[in-house]
Amino acid sequence: MTEARQDAAPGGGSSRRALRSGAIAMLPILIGIAPFAAVAGLAGTHNGFTVLETAAFSLFAFAGAAQVAALDLIGNGAGAGVVIATALIINVRFIVYSATLAPMFSDASVKQRVAGSYLLVDHAIPLTLTRTAEWTRRDKIAFYFGACLVFWCTWQVCSFVGSFLGSLPNTGVVAFAVPISFLALLAPQLADRPRLFAAIVAAVVAVAGADLPANLGMMLGTFAGIATGVAFGWRAAGEKSAS
The missing domain is CATH 4.10.860 (DNA Excision Repair, Uvrb; Chain A)
Structure with missing residues (x-):
């Protein structure tokens, strides 16, 4: 009897297993993301936001580097137009990501599409595409949401914790850890x-x-x-x- 592959298609009616598989697949990547999220929280309090305001901003503008840049611009008195334009420019890559995922969400409900667009993160794209190639669309979507949700929860928690800290951590460590997490996904491609x-x-x-x-x-x-x-x-x- 052969052992089942860990990333094999879950099988009929097992979207929960696909969801769990996506969450598990994202876990190693969170090692590099956690300090980055803490920096995002610190960027809020360092630019005059309260802890609660920083948390609210993180929930509303869940955007990684664009989130940090926007907080810094707001702290330096930039106008709303400059802040919005900068965030959009930094995140223009998500247009490509959305086009890549469009076939997978072609039969999805409006709620799933809205939730999927809000939770979209760089790391979830290669994970979903490489590990669910032969899966049904329903299970692919479940895997995607599992990966994105565990990422989102980690980001919000670490950002909230980071906003309490009095000074930024060693940004060199963050600058090293985050690209490494992307390289780990890029190499197999x-x-x-x-x-x-x-x-x-x-x-x-x-x-x-x-x-x-x-x-x-x-x-x-x-x-x-x-x-x-x-x-x-x-x-x-x-x-x-x-x-």
Whole structure:
């Protein structure tokens, strides 16, 4: 009797197991996310927000780096337009994420779509796509919500705790831990030339534009990576059809 794979499709009527699988899959990533969330909480109290105001802001603007940037801008007296524009620019990548998840949510209810868009985080995308490839849409959605919910709970708790602290922790540790959590997800995806070259080009462009304002370097890197992946994908498809 063969042992069942841990990430195998849960089977009929077992969305709870899919939900639990998503939560378990996200747990290792939270090691790098917890200190980042604490920094988000600290950013609120350091910029004149009370602990409760910081918690409310975190619930309303659950947005990672954009959340920290918005708090800093508000603390420095920036206008509402600047704060909103900055947050939107930093989070423009979620347009790509949403398009990626759209087929999975094509038959979902309005409530599921709204909840899914609110809970959307970077790490949940590769986890869901790689671990639920052969699953039914219902189980894929359940896995996605499991991963996102445990992330959301961790973020809110650590942000709330961080807002009580009197000074920022060593940001070097946070800057190291968060990218490592993303690299752990990225590495298994680099299985073919289009993805590998897309990652290389995106990284080079993002690093080259690191000093550009409004986080423009990251956005340019994102679009450059997408364009590279598409170009190599088309080339590979053309070579395959010609052979």
